[in-house]
Amino acid sequence: EVQLLESGGGLVQPGESLRLSCAASGFTFNSFAMHWVRQAPGKGLQWVSAISNSGGSPYYADFVKGRFTISRDNSKNTLYLQMNSLRVEDTAIYYCAKDLGTGACFDSWGQGTLVTVSS
Amino acid sequence: QSALTQPPSASGSPGQSVTISCTGTISDVGGYNFVSWYQQHPGKAPKLMIYEVSKRPSGVPHRFSGSKSANTASLTVSGLQAEDEADYYCSSYAGSNNLRVFGGGTKLTVL
Numbered sequence: 001e002v003q004l005l006e007s008g009g010g011l012v013q014p015g016e017s018l019r020l021s022c023a024a025s026g027f028t029f030n031s032f033a034m035h036w037v038r039q040a041p042g043k044g045l046q047w048v049s050a051i052s053n054s055g056g057s058p059y060y061a062d063f064v065k066g067r068f069t070i071s072r073d074n075s076k077n078t079l080y081l082q083m084n085s086l087r088v089e090d091t092a093i094y095y096c097a098k099d100l101g102t103g104a105c106f107d108s109w110g111q112g113t114l115v116t117v118s119s
Numbered sequence: 120q121s122a123l124t125q126p127p128s129a130s131g132s133p134g135q136s137v138t139i140s141c142t143g144t145i146s147d148v149g150g151y152n153f154v155s156w157y158q159q160h161p162g163k164a165p166k167l168m169i170y171e172v173s174k175r176p177s178g179v180p181h182r183f184s185g186s187k188s189a190n191t192a193s194l195t196v197s198g199l200q201a202e203d204e205a206d207y208y209c210s211s212y213a214g215s216n217n218l219r220v221f222g223g224g225t226k227l228t229v230l
Contacts, residue, residue: 035219044208044223045159045165045221045224047210047221100170102171103171103174104151104153104155104211105210106157106165106210107176109164109166111164
């Protein structure tokens with residue numbers, strides 16, 4: 001059974017940094033691209049970033065380019081999201097999601113970790 | 120990277136069918152057969168219901184079906200059941216740089 005467990009969320013002030021982690025199990029982690037998707041309180045889903053199975057190709061939504069960095073450690077089956085220069089509008093539940101491998105979709109999701117940016 | 124357009128709400132009685140639309144552009148929905156749909160119950164993580172426009176993952180009831188015409192994709196839920204009441208989101212591949220976009224979500228109410 002695929003399991004994705006996010007951690008690292010919390011309350012930070014604007015301009016501060018936070019690193020999220022996503023521990024994966026139940027599948028061959030280094031065979032699949034991975035994503036971060038966020039959901040602001042009471043709002044819809046928003047794709048944030050993706051990384052190829054090898055970690056060599058990161059992709060970002062325009063609103064996080066230059067501030068967020070996605071990475072992965074295939075030896076630890078863990079996905080990361082380094083978030084710098086956080087803004088109030090980055091407040092959201094951050095989900096990690098596994099790529100199906102075909103069809104450009106997300107077939108497994110973690111339960112999410114809440115990031116609150118507030119002064 | 121504009122969001123896809125979904126109606127904010129939809130409803131139907133048990134046993135009825137309801138269709139939710141998802142409108143994009145030639146740069147996303149219309150340009151690729153990579154539309155997917157997700158169901159999200161309150162406080163829960165999203166669940167993949169449809170991928171590649173009309174394919175169902177293992178375990179998803181046949182009551183859920185997907186289609187696409189030009190720049191608009193649709194999710195149809197037939198034989199509505201109480202447990203189908205949830206938020207539904209469409210998503211599409213959006214081209215180079217592995218971009219993905221989501222719709223704003225549709226709240227489905229089973230009357």
